[in-house]
Each structure stands twice: as structure tokens, then as C-alpha cells.
Amino acid sequence: MNGYWDGPLPEAQVRTIDDMRQVLADRTCTANHPLYYMYRHLAKSDDDRRWLEEQRISYDITAIPPGTLCGEYVKTKGHLHPDNPAGLGYPEIYEVLQGRGHYLLQTRDAGDVIMIEASAGDKVLIPPGYGHVTINPGSKVLVMSNLVSTAFASDYQPYVDRNGAAYYEMEGGALVKNPKYPHAAPVRHLPPIEVRELSIDRTTPLYDLVGRARSVAFLNHPEQFMEIFAELTNYPVPR
Numbered sequence: 001m002n003g004y005w006d007g008p009l010p011e012a013q014v015r016t017i018d019d020m021r022q023v024l025a026d027r028t029c030t031a032n033h034p035l036y037y038m039y040r041h042l043a044k045s046d047d048d049r050r051w052l053e054e055q056r057i058s059y060d061i062t063a064i065p066p067g068t069l070c071g072e073y074v075k076t077k078g079h080l081h082p083d084n085p086a087g088l089g090y091p092e093i094y095e096v097l098q099g100r101g102h103y104l105l106q107t108r109d110a111g112d113v114i115m116i117e118a119s120a121g122d123k124v125l126i127p128p129g130y131g132h133v134t135i136n137p138g139s140k141v142l143v144m145s146n147l148v149s150t151a152f153a154s155d156y157q158p159y160v161d162r163n164g165a166a167y168y169e170m171e172g173g174a175l176v177k178n179p180k181y182p183h184a185a186p187v188r189h190l191p192p193i194e195v196r197e198l199s200i201d202r203t204t205p206l207y208d209l210v211g212r213a214r215s216v217a218f219l220n221h222p223e224q225f226m227e228i229f230a231e232l233t234n235y236p237v238p239r
């Protein structure tokens, strides 16, 4: 985390291959090292922590060392976010701090599948209704931060039930279709996002949104930001 976080650091939550086995391309694979590290609910000061708690938002950092598991790039487990009281899935926003990330987004039935390739400074939006997996396809540790609502618990079951996302990214970059999704859409490639009116851009670190209520309101109230989501994903947001 050197250089990316200068506040208090809690103990990392660690994912091992045993947490991940059901979502791997090769579920017989073994590895005896941690796969990735999650530092959750970070705040640089008591005032920031109070503000984040009032807004019901968490700032987290995740570090994913490079590597492959039986030919598949190391990735996060994958999960969906449930709907908010207005009936829209909670969104999320990521920033790459170091390395390269491939963000593989999909609707629940994989009727839409999106790949966003991001490097340091880039922001990636997980729109309402999309589950997400982050892949480290590079040779460096991928370090990324996120802002997300604390009002829900992630749902891993859709990914566990179907052995991961609709596609596996293999060493060299090939996207191999997961046979558990025979009707998955082809992968669409979209760029990282910028939403200038919310100060979401390459030059503004995600942590700088702490204290800007308008910039983070979409995380709990996506229904107030529908035009932004539709424009960014070029697809009607699933209800």
C-alpha cells in the first residue's frame, strides 16, 4: 500500500483459493498463497470517518498481486449488489491506483457483458444491475480503491452457482466463454468513465470525493442519476 494510503490501516481481509475455487475456470487448481487483500472502511481522519458513516459510504482499497491460476489471470470472486429501496441495484465506483485492471461487468443473466480496461487514474463505474469481477492481467500488483454504499451486503451466489462470470480471462488475454452461460452476450468493450459535473475524472483521486455529498449521492440514490448511467453504459439500465 506504500504511497497509496497515508491513513490508519486496518488488518486486510484476505481471499484464498478455497474462497474462490467455485468461480475458477479450473476448479481443481491449487495455490498456497493469498490471492488478494481487501482493506475496508478506510478514513484518513475522524472527521472523514464520521462523514463517510453519515453518507453510508465505504472507501476501500484492494491489492491483487499478479499471477495466474492454472492459466487464468487472478481475479476477484465476483458479486452482484442488491436493489436499493427505489428498486435499482446499488452502483459502485473504482479507481486504479497502480497497475492495470480489467473490469468484467455483466447483468444477472449475462444478457449484457462489458469489459473496461483501466490503468492508474482511471475511474470505472459499476452501474445498477451489473455484477462485477476485477482481473489483474498485468505483471504488477493491481492496487485499486472503491467507494460503495454500506447499506447492503454483496451477493456472491449468482457467481458461485455458475462457476464465475460469463467469461474467463486466460493468460495472454483470451476471453473464454463459461459453458454455464450458453446465452451470454458477446463482450462489449467500453472505456473508463469521466463525469465532470460530479468531479469524477482522471485528475481527482476518489478519496477527494470525501466531503462532497453531491459527488457520491449516486451510490445510495442511483435513481436520481439515470441519464448518467444510461449514457455511460450505452444500454438501458436493467430494472
Ligand SMILES: O=P(O)(O)OC[C@H]1O[C@](O)(CO)[C@@H](O)[C@@H]1O
Pocket (backbone or CB within 6 Å): 015, 038, 040, 060, 061, 062, 076, 077, 078, 079, 092, 146, 148, 154
Ligand atoms: O467481494 P469480492 O468479489 O471478493 O471483490 C472484492 C471487491 O469488492 C469490494 O468488496 C467492493 O465491492 C471491494 O472491497 C473489493 O475490491
